Amino acid sequence: MELDNTSILITGGTGSLGKALVKHITQNYPSIRRLVIFSRDEQKQFQMAQEYPESKYPQIRFFIGDVRDKSRLVRAMKGVDYVIHAAAMKHVHIAEYNPDECVKTNIHGAQNVIDACLETEVRRVVALSTDKACAPINLYGATKLASDKLFVAANNIRGNNPIRFSVVRYGNVMGSNGSVIPFFINKRKEGVLPITDKNMTRFNISLQGGVEMVMHALFHAWGGEIFIPKIPSYRIMDVATAVAPECEHAVVGIRPGEKIHEEMITPSDSFYTYDLGKYYTILPALPSWNLEDFLSTFGGIKVDEGFAYNSGDNTEWETVTSLRKLIKEHVDSSFEI
Template identity: 70%
Template sequence: MYRTKFGERTPTTFLVALKPSLHFLKKMLNDKSILITGGTGSLGSELTRTILTKWPNVKRLVIYSRDEQKQFRMAQEYPPDQYRAIRFFIGDVRDRERLERAFSGIDYVVHAAAMKHVHIAEYNPDECVKTNVGGAENVIEACLKMGVQRVVALSTDKACAPINLYGATKLTSDKLFVAANNIRGKQDIRFSVVRYGNVMGSNGSVIPFFLNKKRTGKLPITDPEMTRFNISLQDGVKMVLHALEHAWGGEILVPKIPSYRILDLAKAIGPECEHPIIGIRPGEKVHEEMITPSDSFTTHDLGEYYVILPQTPRWELPDYIRHFNATPVARGFRYNSGENERFLSTLEIRESIRQHVDPTFEA
């Protein structure tokens, strides 16, 4: 037995009440108000395009970020006479009052704002904590205060067994969003997290860096054994929408995605280039992780995704397993980029770059 805003319910009646809301995406996002923090970033921009294409009658789509120049450039893509739903809201996730004003009347929030460059966070730790941890707290409190219904926070593979400050702050953020479900009271709000690896073509990632450095004839390699997970922007957006639709509150969703070897990536982009070894930068791992053996005790296989379930859910675990046909993973299971079952070949990497980053790319 547990309580919702409708009062005390049994597991069966809870599922009956839950089903209509779980299918709101099938009823479209039309007539809903959505806000994306960090909305001018790579994933926020792709999510914006997807929403405005698939749900042209969305009531409001608010792009919340602190970079006015990025907002100005993004606004050129969406002239107001054609895209009347989009709004641009200057603000920082460090500013709770500004968040509360922006969240007024908002139904769904996607939290994509973060300070994400590992080496910059190592050099400016206090700034990273203020944005990634303090900002997460502010988003949660503003969502609770303003009556938001669904919240999806973006995470990273670096939050799994972190060795750098960026990863540590994102792990803290993940914990805050998962635990937020325990303080929602009777409000109809669900917080969930999506965790994934390197996003192809995202700002500051290795693929655009290599594409830009190719003309110099040298592609610097930090470590020849290094591997990374790989996901496209489109698949990242798909995962966010999946969480908005299906999350019950407290889950950390992890996609089943391929890895690549950094040397294979370099050879795919610049086969004639030199590949000097420059050494691992501060805070870097050779292989990234998304699920550790310690996580395996609460991790389930959903088919397309893994899910790390909360240790104190607001719902009954057997109901969740039955509803999603979830299968517990083996104890000690781990998911890291170096031991992945699927690695991209150089030919597959090139095709992915053409498909997801630069259609004109030629090795």
């Protein structure tokens, strides 16, 4: 699938992944007709516009709007071919304290995106998920699970519309806004790093890895898949050592809604999960296309019954050395290894 002379809209386009997607698309698909940055933060749009001046990037449009506002979404999606839905409330503890706001954005906003896409000429939609949507214990994860369900089920209500909806689910994005590595880098000047739990682990993916997943889904999804990358885990204590080996550690306890280990596939998901090589995919129970055709096209292999994908039981791990290299490459180029 080529993107030449097509139009893409990114909700939450001023966020970490949104900006990485814009960079990737403008560099690799310079003939794109229009790239719409849809977000509600005026200041972030102003700052991003300085990086992408209209004189050099005439295809980029900045569109103030909130996914809670369906009519604004419909207006923004006029003439749009592809939508990447990255807008969300994502901080676990903030969602716990402001549950209704999280529901309005992450669930009602998701349905608004779906409805707006169905009412316009959008052809493909990729929604971003999170490992916290798998067996959720916090509100953020629960809202993203609901969002995933909405996007998968949207393929059932499209009628004769050829639109395809799919989902990408991945772990912590290294260096994204609010993530642990920039937080530790900022805290090391104080000489003490707050550690939630010394046994905590997380999946780790780079911004570029997240971008590649989104583009894979955009190009290859048949509709209804939840794509999951095969990525390494890290131990929080290894992150602390990699960032600031000289710092003391203060164990502060896990915050409301946090897990010690994250999951991306549960044993209950294993009945519908297939290994596609670089990615796993959880398929809908009743896909709108032929399963055997899908598996032969992508070389999909059914995982064993009871299979689970958990950051604490992962077979691939980042080390202190590899983390330092990744931090310098993806987070802070001035970081001393």
